[in-house]
Structures are given as structure tokens and as C-alpha cells.
Amino acid sequence: MLSASDRLIRLDNYPDAWAEELLTRHDVAADPVHLASLRTNAAFGWNEIGDMLPLSAVQRKILERSSYHGLGPGFTVPANVPGEPSGSCSFAVARGRPLPVSRLLAAELIGLHAFRAARRICGFAAGGAVPRLSRRERQCVRLVAAGKTDWEIARILGIGTETARQYVKRARAAYGVVSRAQLAACGLRDALVSFDEAIPPSG
Numbered sequence: 001m002l003s004a005s006d007r008l009i010r011l012d013n014y015p016d017a018w019a020e021e022l023l024t025r026h027d028v029a030a031d032p033v034h035l036a037s038l039r040t041n042a043a044f045g046w047n048e049i050g051d052m053l054p055l056s057a058v059q060r061k062i063l064e065r066s067s068y069h070g071l072g073p074g075f076t077v078p079a080n081v082p083g084e085p086s087g088s089c090s091f092a093v094a095r096g097r098p099l100p101v102s103r104l105l106a107a108e109l110i111g112l113h114a115f116r117a118a119r120r121i122c123g124f125a126a127g128g129a130v131p132r133l134s135r136r137e138r139q140c141v142r143l144v145a146a147g148k149t150d151w152e153i154a155r156i157l158g159i160g161t162e163t164a165r166q167y168v169k170r171a172r173a174a175y176g177v178v179s180r181a182q183l184a185a186c187g188l189r190d191a192l193v194s195f196d197e198a199i200p201p202s203g
Contacts, residue, residue, distance in 0.1 A: 032055055
């Protein structure tokens with residue numbers, strides 16, 4: 001079924017009681033299956049989730065409650081495109097039954113095609129035009145994404161602070177955004193900026 005937003009699609013055949021509980025009593029954004037799907041580009045079994053992210057008490061409860069409602073082992077195919085809502089396609093068997101390992105490759109193909117169809121239905125597949133930015137404007141977008149101020153950008157590029165400010169302003173105008181955070185997000189979406197450039201290494 002369509003979600004509350006007409007740009008999102010949710011389709012499932014979970015037990016009715018579990019679907020209702022998940023949507024009304026739990027924070028769907030905290031669903032460990034959903035969170036794990038954001039951290040990998042490879043399909044995974046639900047038994048691997050604990051190795052993919054630290055599970056909070058709330059997330060452990062969600063997994064326990066899904067089992068209470070009759071869900072057994074599951075398998076999720078993540079399919080995410082930067083700048084678009086995240087997507088995944090999950091398959092589960094009844095509690096007490098093993099995953100049919102011989103069918104998981106077919107499940108991956110089904111998941112990928114389902115995501116492609118959802119993107120087409122929501123109009124994402126067509127995509128939009130990427131604004132044409134000058135070399136300096138692209139450099140400024142990358143530096144904005146790295147958290148640099150206009151003064152720091154000016155020092156790095158060897159230009160005046162006001163000149164740097166104007167480059168950033170023109171880049172924001174080209175994208176039709178008003179904040180530096182939005183500009184950085186647009187740069188990530190359009191591959192002007194890599195996540196390595198925008199997110200400092202942990203530790």
C-alpha cells in the first residue's frame with residue numbers, strides 16, 4: 001500500500017496484528033532490519049543484524065515481538081539511491097522454519113526488480129537535471145560539505161572571503177536551496193561530494 005506520502009510505497013503481507021503493532025506502537029525508523037539495510041549494499045539474513053549494528057533494547061524488543069507474532073528467520077535485500085527514500089525488500093518464513101537457502105538468489109533478484117518498479121511508480125527513475133556549476137562552485141560545494149566556513153574556503157582556494165561567499169551563494173541558488181546543509185546534501189546526491197569528504201573518519 002502507499003504510505004502517508006505519495007512518494008513512498010510500503011507493501012507487505014506480515015500478520016495483520018504485527019503490522020498494526022509495528023506501525024502504531026514502535027518507531028518504524030528504529031526497526032533494526034531497516035537500519036541494517038542502510039549500512040550495506042549486500043543482502044543479509046536477519047541473524048546477521050547484531051553484527052551489523054549495535055542493537056538497543058527497543059530494537060531487540062522489535063525482533064522479539066516479530067517472533068511472537070509468528071515471523072521466523074528473514075532475508076533482506078537493500079536497494080538505496082542517494083537523494084531518494086531508502087528501500088529494501090524483505091522475505092521471512094514462519095517461526096520454526098529455516099530459510100530456504102537455495103532460493104535466496106532468486107529473492108535478491110525479486111527485491112531489486114521490486115525496488116526498480118517502486119522508483120518508476122514514484123517518479124524517481126526519471127531523475128532530474130543537475131545544475132551546471134563552475135569549477136570554483138563545485139570546489140566550494142565540496143568544501144561546504146566538509147564543514148568549512150567561507151573564510152576557510154577562501155584560505156584553501158587562495159581567493160577572497162567575499163568571493164568564496166559569492167561562489168557558495170551562486171551554488172545554493174543553482175540548486176534552489178537556502179542552507180549550507182541542503183547544499184551539501186545536494187552535492188552528495190549528485191556525486192559532487194563523496195561521503196568520505198563529507199563525513200570525518202570515526203575514531
